[in-house]
Amino acid sequence: MKKRVKLIFPKRSVHMPxxxxxxxxxxxxxxxxxxxxxxxxxxxLVVELxxxxxxxxxxxxxxxxxxxxxxxxxxxxxxxxxxxVHCGLCTGVCPTRALTLDSETHRLTxxxxxxxxxxxxxxxxxxxxxSTNL
Amino acid sequence: MRTIDxxxxxxxxxxxxxxxxxxxxxxxxxxxxxxAAAAVDVxxxxxxxxxxxxxxxxxxxxxxxxxKLLECYLDxxxxxxxxxxVDVCLGASQPAVAGRGAxxxxxEAVREHGGGHVIADLIAGRSVPLQATGHGTDCYPRTSxxxxxxxxxxxxxxxxxxxxxxxxxxxxxxxxDRTLSTYLGPLQPRLGNAVYANPGAxxxxxxxxxxxxxxxxSRIFFGxxxxxxxxxGTQHFPLQRxxxxxxxxxxxxxxxxxxxxxxxxxxxxxxxxxxxxGPSLMLGVGVPIPILNEQVATHCAVQDADIVAPVxxxxxxxxxxxxxxxxxxxxxxxxxITIEGQPVRTAPLASIYLARRxxxxxxxxIEAGQFELAAPVAPLPQDxxxxxxxxxxx
Ligand code: SF4
Ligand code: SF4
Numbered sequence: 001m002k003k004r005v006k007l008i009f010p011k012r013s014v015h016m017p018x019x020x021x022x023x024x025x026x027x028x029x030x031x032x033x034x035x036x037x038x039x040x041x042x043x044x045l046v047v048e049l050x051x052x053x054x055x056x057x058x059x060x061x062x063x064x065x066x067x068x069x070x071x072x073x074x075x076x077x078x079x080x081x082x083x084x085v086h087c088g089l090c091t092g093v094c095p096t097r098a099l100t101l102d103s104e105t106h107r108l109t110x111x112x113x114x115x116x117x118x119x120x121x122x123x124x125x126x127x128x129x130x131s132t133n134l
Numbered sequence: 135m136r137t138i139d140x141x142x143x144x145x146x147x148x149x150x151x152x153x154x155x156x157x158x159x160x161x162x163x164x165x166x167x168x169x170a171a172a173a174v175d176v177x178x179x180x181x182x183x184x185x186x187x188x189x190x191x192x193x194x195x196x197x198x199x200x201x202k203l204l205e206c207y208l209d210x211x212x213x214x215x216x217x218x219x220v221d222v223c224l225g226a227s228q229p230a231v232a233g234r235g236a237x238x239x240x241x242e243a244v245r246e247h248g249g250g251h252v253i254a255d256l257i258a259g260r261s262v263p264l265q266a267t268g269h270g271t272d273c274y275p276r277t278s279x280x281x282x283x284x285x286x287x288x289x290x291x292x293x294x295x296x297x298x299x300x301x302x303x304x305x306x307x308x309x310x311d312r313t314l315s316t317y318l319g320p321l322q323p324r325l326g327n328a329v330y331a332n333p334g335a336x337x338x339x340x341x342x343x344x345x346x347x348x349x350x351x352s353r354i355f356f357g358x359x360x361x362x363x364x365x366x367g368t369q370h371f372p373l374q375r376x377x378x379x380x381x382x383x384x385x386x387x388x389x390x391x392x393x394x395x396x397x398x399x400x401x402x403x404x405x406x407x408x409x410x411x412g413p414s415l416m417l418g419v420g421v422p423i424p425i426l427n428e429q430v431a432t433h434c435a436v437q438d439a440d441i442v443a444p445v446x447x448x449x450x451x452x453x454x455x456x457x458x459x460x461x462x463x464x465x466x467x468x469x470x471i472t473i474e475g476q477p478v479r480t481a482p483l484a485s486i487y488l489a490r491r492x493x494x495x496x497x498x499x500i501e502a503g504q505f506e507l508a509a510p511v512a513p514l515p516q517d518x519x520x521x522x523x524x525x526x527x528x
Binding site: 085086087088089090091092093100101103105106107123124126127128 | 182183184246319320322326327328329404405406407408409414416469479480481482483484485486487488490
């Protein structure tokens with residue numbers, strides 16, 4: 001089973017070898033989707049955890065005991081059609097090509113099934129047309 | 135072959151043949167430039183892109199007792215007040231400052247709000263808070279003013295873009311190892327993305343590379359209203375190197391534009407913000423090109439494959455940035471270019487979708503007889519040098 005979670009590390013936990021411990025202690029593979037981790041700062045990590053359901057729940061409990069904030073699905077990306085000017089800037093930062101420009105009309109198209117909610121598109125949009133519906 | 139007067143006669147009779155730049159290129163490709171030139175009177179071009187060198191001139195009207203403005207904030211954004219009493223100029227890329235009347239909440243929201251948003255709000259008919267101080271003179275005794283304005287409660291409200299249209303631009307990439315926040319949006323490290331900012335063959339000035347068919351006084355579509363080419367733009371550099379088809383290989387000519395903001399429409403004037411760079415204004419601009427002769431038609435027939443832009447590395451923050459060579463707009467629009475053997479995805483910053491809609495809207499205006507062409511009153515200069523500013527004595 002797979003579960004996508006967003007982990008928010010307090011400063012003191014940034015150095016913890018999370019993925020190693022998840023793999024070794026819980027037999028969970030952690031696929032890092034997005035990371036913003038710098039020494040001595042609050043870090044965020046969006047990871048896709050895969051493994052046995054019980055192990056997953058144990059792993060999440062363990063993370064929380066470590067002082068790491070675990071939030072579930074980080075919402076869905078919503079593009080406000082009324083605001084979007086179809087400039088395409090977001091398509092250049094989207095790692096999964098969930099955001100693309102139609103090759104004929106050059107209108108923005110968003111394919112939700114490809115989106116991994118990495119949120120990189122949100123600050124990129126110059127007219128703030130992209131948000132999460134959290 | 136044609137004169138602007140002759141074209142206007144046909145417009146008045148509802149007989150002018152108008153094509154969008156894209157339709158004209160296809161027409162010329164299929165039937166040859168001579169046939170297309172013979173058939174078409176006007177080619178309409180358009181763009182929709184950030185034009186941060188833009189500002190609005192406003193005359194507020196006199197208060198009682200009257201005021202000569204010293205400082206003026208519109209929704210927290212400082213406007214320049216160093217003119218006659220109640221004239222102010224609001225720059226599109228001017229950020230808001232905290233505590234000056236904008237109810238924006240956190241400091242980040244203040245930073246992200248700027249003149250471009252205020253201009254767009256006024257054009258959309260929204261009311262904007264104003265806070266000002268006055269010099270306090272014998273003739274203008276008032277020393278402070280707090281009010282709200284709308285586009286209907288001020289006298290003049292016109293947009294002036296000292297650098298509104300750009301003939302070609304650069305392509306930004308980042309060869310460094312950290313993400314850069316730029317006026318082209320985020321540039322990801324290790325050549326993670328490439329951003330181009332010109333709609334290529336649709337773009338007004340790439341269809342008239344030597345500025346032969348347009349000049350000072352030409353009437354244009356500006357922000358959904360009617361505007362004019364006012365002057366050469368800032369950083370106008372017509373001497374840029376050019377291909378044999380006369381299109382420049384990098385940023386070249388620029389135009390200053392002017393138009394009545396009270397006539398403009400919100401869909402064509404949008405405030406925007408580039409993370410870590412600042413606020414700006416996106417504008418829709420359309421320029422009709424009269425097909426005066428076959429040479430003008432030949433220039434309008436240029437295709438994306440025949441226009442190039444230089445790829446610049448923004449990781450070197452110098453005036454002259456290293457370049458990775460030239461790429462064509464056909465490559466840029468394909469979604470990927472190759473730099474040093476590495477595929478790099480491309481994204482535009484100009485909206486090609488809205489650029490096309492500008493062109494088709496202007497076409498509709500001309501066909502309906504609502505918009506006639508204006509003959510230039512003076513040509514645009516062809517010989518401006520591009521001077522650097524080197525600090526002396528520092
Ligand atoms: S959240 Fe990430 S994956 Fe989803 S659309 Fe935005 S950039 Fe693409
Ligand atoms: S960056 Fe924003 S305005 Fe541009 S295409 Fe994406 S969602 Fe639309």
